[in-house]
Amino acid sequence: xxxxxxxxxxxxxxxxxxxxxxxxxxxxxxxxxxxxxxxxxxxxxxxxxxxxxxxxxxxxxxxxxxxxxxxxxxxxxxxxxxxxxxxxxxxxxxxxxxxxxxxxxxxxxxxxxxxxxxxxxxxxxxxxxxxxxxxxxxxxxxxxxxxxxxxxxxxxxxxxxxxxxxxxxxxxxxxxxxxxxxxxxxxxxxxxxxxxxxxxxxxxxxxxxxxxxxxxxxxxxxxxxxxxxxxxxxxxxxxxxxxxxxxxxxxxxxxxxxxxxxxxxxxxxxxxxxxxxxxxxxxxxxxxxxxxxxxxxxxx
Amino acid sequence: xxxxxxxxxxxxxxxxxxxxxxxxxxxxxxxxxxxxxxxxxxxxxxxxxxxxxxxxxxxxxxxxxxxxxxxxxxxxxxxxxxxxxxxxxxxxxxxxxxxxxxxxxxxxxxxxxxxxxxxxxxxxxxxxxxxxxxxxxxxxxxxxxxxxxxxxxxxxxxxxxxxxxxxxxxxxxxxxxxxxxxxxxxxxxxxxxxxxxxxxxxxxxxxxxxxxxxxxxxxxxxxxxxxxxxxxxxxxxxxxxxxxxxxxxxxxxxxxxxxxxxxxxxxxx
Numbered sequence: 001x002x003x004x005x006x007x008x009x010x011x012x013x014x015x016x017x018x019x020x021x022x023x024x025x026x027x028x029x030x031x032x033x034x035x036x037x038x039x040x041x042x043x044x045x046x047x048x049x050x051x052x053x054x055x056x057x058x059x060x061x062x063x064x065x066x067x068x069x070x071x072x073x074x075x076x077x078x079x080x081x082x083x084x085x086x087x088x089x090x091x092x093x094x095x096x097x098x099x100x101x102x103x104x105x106x107x108x109x110x111x112x113x114x115x116x117x118x119x120x121x122x123x124x125x126x127x128x129x130x131x132x133x134x135x136x137x138x139x140x141x142x143x144x145x146x147x148x149x150x151x152x153x154x155x156x157x158x159x160x161x162x163x164x165x166x167x168x169x170x171x172x173x174x175x176x177x178x179x180x181x182x183x184x185x186x187x188x189x190x191x192x193x194x195x196x197x198x199x200x201x202x203x204x205x206x207x208x209x210x211x212x213x214x215x216x217x218x219x220x221x222x223x224x225x226x227x228x229x230x231x232x233x234x235x236x237x238x239x240x241x242x243x244x245x246x247x248x249x250x251x252x253x254x255x256x257x258x259x260x261x262x263x264x265x266x267x268x269x270x271x272x273x274x275x276x277x278x279x280x281x282x283x284x285x286x287x288x289x290x291x292x293x294x295x296x297x298x299x300x
Numbered sequence: 301x302x303x304x305x306x307x308x309x310x311x312x313x314x315x316x317x318x319x320x321x322x323x324x325x326x327x328x329x330x331x332x333x334x335x336x337x338x339x340x341x342x343x344x345x346x347x348x349x350x351x352x353x354x355x356x357x358x359x360x361x362x363x364x365x366x367x368x369x370x371x372x373x374x375x376x377x378x379x380x381x382x383x384x385x386x387x388x389x390x391x392x393x394x395x396x397x398x399x400x401x402x403x404x405x406x407x408x409x410x411x412x413x414x415x416x417x418x419x420x421x422x423x424x425x426x427x428x429x430x431x432x433x434x435x436x437x438x439x440x441x442x443x444x445x446x447x448x449x450x451x452x453x454x455x456x457x458x459x460x461x462x463x464x465x466x467x468x469x470x471x472x473x474x475x476x477x478x479x480x481x482x483x484x485x486x487x488x489x490x491x492x493x494x495x496x497x498x499x500x501x502x503x504x505x506x507x508x509x510x511x512x513x514x515x516x517x518x519x520x521x522x523x524x525x526x527x528x529x530x531x532x533x534x535x536x537x538x539x540x541x542x543x544x545x546x547x548x549x550x551x552x553x554x555x556x557x558x559x560x561x562x563x564x565x566x567x568x569x
Contacts, residue, residue, distance in 0.1 A: 016476070016478055017476050020476035020477040020478055021476065023477050024471075024476070024477060027392060028394075030392070030477075031388050031392045031394050034384045034385070034387050034388035034392075035384065035385065035388045035400075037380070037381055037384060038381040038382070038384050038385040038388075038404075038448065039385070039400075039403075041381055041444075041445070041448075042381075042403050042404065042406075042407075042445070042448070043403070045419075045422065045441070045445065046406070046407055046415075046418070046419075046445055047403075047406075048422065049418035049419055049421065049422035050410075050414070050418045052418070052421055052422060052425075053414070053417055053418040053421055056421065107317060107320075108317075110309075110310050110313035110314060110317065111313060111314045111317040111318070113310060114310040114311060114313070114314040115314075117302070118302065118307060118310060118311075127314075128557075129554065129557055130318060130321075131321070132553060132557060133550050133553050133554065134321050134322070134325065136499070136502050136503070136506070136549055136550075136553040137325070137506070137545075137546045137549045137550060137553075138506040138522060138542070138545045138546060138549060139506060139508060139522075140506070140508050140522045140525055140526060140542075141325075141328065141525070141542040141543075141545050141546055142324065142325070144328070144525065144529060144538070144542055145324040145325060145327060145328040145542070146324055147529075148327065148328060148331060148339055149324055149327055149341075151339065153339075153340045153341060154339070154341050155327055155341040155342075158341045158342065181320070181321075181324065184317075184320075184321065185321070188317075213302060213303055213306055234409075238409065238410075238411065239411075241411060242410070242411020242412055242413050242414065242509075243411075243412075243413075243509075244413060244509070245508060245509065245526070249529065257411070257413045260413055260417065261413065261512075264417055264420065264513070270421065273417065274417070277411075277413060277414050277417055280411050280413075280414070281410060281411070281414055284409075284410070284411070
């Protein structure tokens, strides 16, 4: 059959076919073609934008004309370090992000553990969907729901009034509560995946060696679940750090994001806004490096 | 290994956590049927009046159309770019392959305000001289940037699970690159594409932070809610829109999770 093919004149090949065989013979061309648009987009449009943003952090605003002066300097960062208001805003943001992360870790553990190690496969599947759906449902609606619940004549004060207790109202406590609520699914899912990966044999071995449930939990399950816990904490920490809408809706105090937002918009001080925006990014980079050392990236 | 008490305790904790997650959504759903205009708890009675008002509200209608438009555009862009990147990363070895996954995740891993600001500054300097102002196009571009990761992850996961050999078999049988893609790769990844597309749509439809920086005067549904929160008169309608938004985003997410459970043509045989 092959001999016939060789003797007959080669069939006329369409342009598409010729391009296809060129690509087949040149895998490099194939990769370049595949990657050109996505990388062009992400590198030029996105990384380029980020680059400009970080360059802008070193520019300054002319105090008289309010124009941007493009000679690089550290004056914005100096302002951020020396100004008490900015310093306390940074500390508050990090403090609440840490509190939220801790709260979510504690809240997520029992349900993740139940999903991973006790629930039947059917219940497990239902629970995953039950956690997944609120994770994807509108962020703004969830914050708004809490705003309605926390307000003076809202559901929380109504529920607490028989006990003679008054709810926290709007403020830092409300923020902590709402953030913990918002990011809880982001902690549950990685933790569930991490707990599910723990081999049953290790838990049994621990029991055979005489450890009680609490000892097994402390010495076997918790250390093995730690990378997953850290993976979840990347979300809870980072998402809190960069937020400005929740502080705006359930408190009257400011986060880093609020200052950035105000300086992009009303105050129109892009250099200062850019400089302040680098703060959560730097914190996250340090956090990610630590998380990487704890093996959290394999659990993402 | 868990004792009986531990099991019961964990079950109770699970139920309490679920209640904590769903209670606020339930409360807002009740408010959408609240008879009075004031947001007092407990609600005084039930009515469908606000649903009718919301349905006929021109601001809401416009916002819904805008959101759909933006989400469709963003999903389409992300679908193409995310799939291309996933195909390249899964099928070839090349320099910098590991960085691509990182690059794709970056827009969603960095705080939304950073992404928003960066895009805002770039659009202002690059697009405005060409007469392209802030509006639906800039929203699409902004959303697409962070939606790529969803498509990329879904397609990559599917490609990893499917065998390279069927594509080689297709080539051996005489199909060229295009035919192989059309008749083998595409059917293989179809459900993953659909699931990724649904999630990207849901992500774009709900996004608010990047949108505030890229929307200009255009109001998407979340932006409409955000601006109307400070108008007590509008709150009953906001409640209705809020509940609809939660219900609408539940549908694509549910469908996507169903689609990714059954894994294409290879497992069914």
